[in-house]
Amino acid sequence: MSATGCSIRACGGGASRVDRKAGGVFWLAVAWLALVAVLAVSAAWWPLPAPDQIDWVRLTAKPGDGGHLLGTDNLGRDIAARLLFGARVSLFVGFLAPCIGLLAGGLLGILAGFYRGTIDALIVVVIDTLLAFPRLVLLLVVAFVFGSSLFSLTLSLGIVIAPSLALIVRALTIRIAEREFILAARAAGANDAAIILREILPNVLMPMLVYMLVMTGLVIVAEGSLGFLGLSVASPMPSWGGMIAEGRDVLAEHPHVSMIPAAVMFLTVLAVNLIGDRMRGWLDVRESQL
């Protein structure tokens, strides 16, 4: 056996060597995300017009025209400035909503997976109900009832992704709860809270964080869709999805109005997904080594 195949450990080690090498693409993705994050934070300090400042003369100006680095949109507003401020919305929502989802979903998932029985059945019913409900409809209802603010947007997106996170955490918890070290902890006299906090949580946290990164991509896209429908943050705060929607009207003559924000959003989501993917690779390796 050892002559033809390889031991599990040896194979795992090989895979680990391949996967641990991050590669240029990974670092490019990290660099892009870092750039967007830095620009979003420093948006107000750049020598650009305010994102709602109207250039009365230059509507749909080409990139470079009249001092507008990336041109202007239908209403003569600087696209570069709007992109920077829009990045704030996308990144804020993109990272905070999964955190909310993680908090709510993680809690439910661990409780269900750890206690099983009636609690599990109840929680699973709630999760299944939420999963069966069309997400976009849920988001539309929330936006309609509570209005479109950054807070309600983030919260509703967090709630929307919570059930799938909960399912994943529940499955992980069930698997971990059967392990020997849980039994050992219990034998040593640890109570439920201690087991959950000290034994289970550290073990589900890493996969959850990686999954959260995957969710970040999804949430940025979802925020874009809502912005496209005019249900993202309220004007004058720009959002990438809203910018893409505004440019649709002049897509044939002035494609840059839509295409520039679309390209930025595409690259950002791609970067997040690449990073998430790579990290999942590392994680799978570590799991197999466990």
Next chain:
Amino acid sequence: MYARNDSRKPPVWAKGLCLLALVAILVQGAPASASGPVQGGSLTVGIEEDFVGFDPIKARFLGAMDRNVLLAVEERLFDLDEKGNLVPELALSASTSPDGKVWTILLREGVAFHDGTPFNADAVVAHWQRLLDPKNRYLGRSALEPIESVTRADDHTVRFTLKRPWIHFKIQIGSAGFASVIPSPKAVQEDTQNRAPVGTGPFVFKEWVRNDRLVLARNPNYWRKGRPYLDTVVFRPMPDMQARFSALQAGQADAIVTDRGTHILQAREDRTLKVYSGDYAGPYAFLFNSSKPPLNDPRVRRALAHAWNQEFLVKADFRGTIPVVTDPYGGSPACGDSGYRKHDLAKAKELLAEYGQPVALELAHTNTPRGKEAGEIAQRLFKEAGVTLTLTPLAPGEVFRKVMNGEYQISSWRFSDYPDMGPYLHESLGSKGRVNFSGYASPAMDEHLLAQATSNDAEARKKALCGVARTINEDAVFLYLGGRRFHILARTDVQGLSATPHPVVRVGDVWLAGGARMLQNAR
């Protein structure tokens, strides 16, 4: 109404080419379109939004698109020509008494509604009495205020009795509004008129699938022999403007109604398309709620009027395809400048400083691209004057409800258009007006409104109406967002799109140039 393909002067060589082409056509024989109307074919019209309904009381108001169907299925007593003369439709003649207070109208005989009910004086009287009865709460009744009663003289004669001589009576009964078209009394009684209209018109209503299509079929028993030309007409609501224009370009629609500047400009350049346009009354506006602070203070409203920039909105949002207006009349009467408050930031700031308190307002606008753009422009313009504006995008019906209940500060609004705006403005702006949703009241306005209502002299009445326009600007009752100019974009093989003062595709007159259509089918 005028058709426009090109706003610029063609170069000389182009004229030469045209001449050459003309010679070629003459040599080869005239194209199919010159051989007169052709029978048959189906027309698909892309419209902006779904229809509201076709019963004047049930539908509450005439939807922007509903006229298209209304004028195909039902008919008026008279049509109006471009000079404002009555052209007989269901009626034969109209004569007035010497004191101008009684109009006697002779009706056409031998006409029947699509459901078999005969068209006669009873049908006309039933329709009008229903609208005029205060119990029915017909929303457009304010515009009919001068009419006292409508009675039957004999089987084919009706009598309109007026409270006073009314110069615009002719325009009222000949206009393309809810009041002037005559529905089948049977359908009204059975309460089916709203969803399935029955009239005497060239087309019979076939089906209406909400948000998908409304289909009309040729009326084989139409009293005008040889008409209509088309076999079927399909109206398709296509709320997405880009999708609507693409459908026209791809041939999925033969004509569309649109107000998107970019598409109109594109269509003017496109040789397979033709643009039909015309102006009408009832401007787009931002309505102020003058009954509550801070907008009850005219200084704040005036400041906002100076902060506002209608020219920029028309340029940015409509690409200059609608007119900048300074009165609500759409050109008749023409009042000139009317003391319009131009964009003047310094003046706006000065007025706000006089008011002395910080101003923060909420604008309820429709959640359409048009509403959103107007809102964002206002937000920025007001900000420059020091006024904070919060935007609340809402469905059009919700905006309407808020305004009717007075639960708003500023709201996007579309004034109704009437052939004679006088009676309607009387109710919209008068201190006791029944549709005065802005809560505005001023003695000067009331005086002008009374003068236009009671005057029987055309010149004096014009003066009073222009006084109304001047007072609107003086007191900044609302902000103008541009005048109403409709645009119908149609493929060039759609023939017979005739003069209409509204965005109506008058399908009764339309025929398809056979040659072009066959070519298209072969593709």
